[in-house]
Amino acid sequence: MAMFLKEGYANVTVEAVAEASSVSRRTVFRHFESKDELVFPDHAERLGLVARHLAEAPPGTDPVDAVIGATEASLREFLSRPDLVLRRYKLTRIVPELRKREVVEHERYVALTRSYLRDRLPPDAPPFQPMALAALIDAIHRSALGNWVREAGATDPVAELTAGMEWVRRMLVHQSAFSTAPLLLAVLPDSPETRRMLTSLKNAAEDLP
Structure with missing residues (x-):
């Protein structure tokens, strides 16, 4: 490098x-x-690391949690070789074809986790969910790592990844509640009092665990 x-x-x-x-x-x-x-001498090894984490997930593990755990392990492995990662970042910004190759390398992770989720998410899960979750989790991972390399190691990528994954978990909890709870529809007059009430309900909903 x-x-x-x-x-x-x-x-x-x-x-x-x-x-x-x-x-x-x-x-x-x-x-x-x-x-x-x-x-990219380390990508095949890291892809194997992710595959092992997924394969070794204990029975009954939530598949999304398994993918999150494997992604966290991948990030920590990246951070164990900071010189390689930082130098490669500089190089891929200079050489466009290497930047394209880097995108292809990341797609291998998405393909692996998408396949895992497709086989393990509940049968009634939306058909788009395996791809959506795999891409979202990978994007959060790349964002945390990208911020770290752009700042020459001055950020906390593990904390960023943890916060991002907690956001994913909360989103899934709200989605589950929304998909199973009965809905109540109401027609209300457009008045200042109604707007204050709706704002209060919105704020209360955002505070739910």
Whole structure:
């Protein structure tokens, strides 16, 4: 990563990487299919980490909680290699094709968690929910990590992720209550008193656990 940043990504050959690593060119290609993969050496390992967390979730675990737990583990693994993550962020902002590759790498996480949720959410769950939840959880993860790298490690991504996941949980609780509770429809006159009453009800609803 240091070579790519110092000399320019396009100017560094696989042979130069092999020489700097004291291995042969053949050895490099034994581990990486292309030069682009050299920038993302940890993604396959981290994808495996997420898959293991999902597979090892205890029986009866809420599937959304399992995905949240796996995502938290993924973030902590990212943060265990700060130099790699920060340098890669700089590099992907310089080289557009690597930025595109990064988006593809993130889609692998979404595909994995979407498949897990599709197989485990209740049968009556809306058909869009596995994709929506997988994308939402990944977006919160990427936001927390992105804020951290943009601020050169000065933010607290774990706290941001935790807050985001609590928001997801609250949203699901409210959705469940809304989908099962009977509805009451009323027609009220548009008056200042009615508006004050509706505002009071709205504020009370927002305070519900």
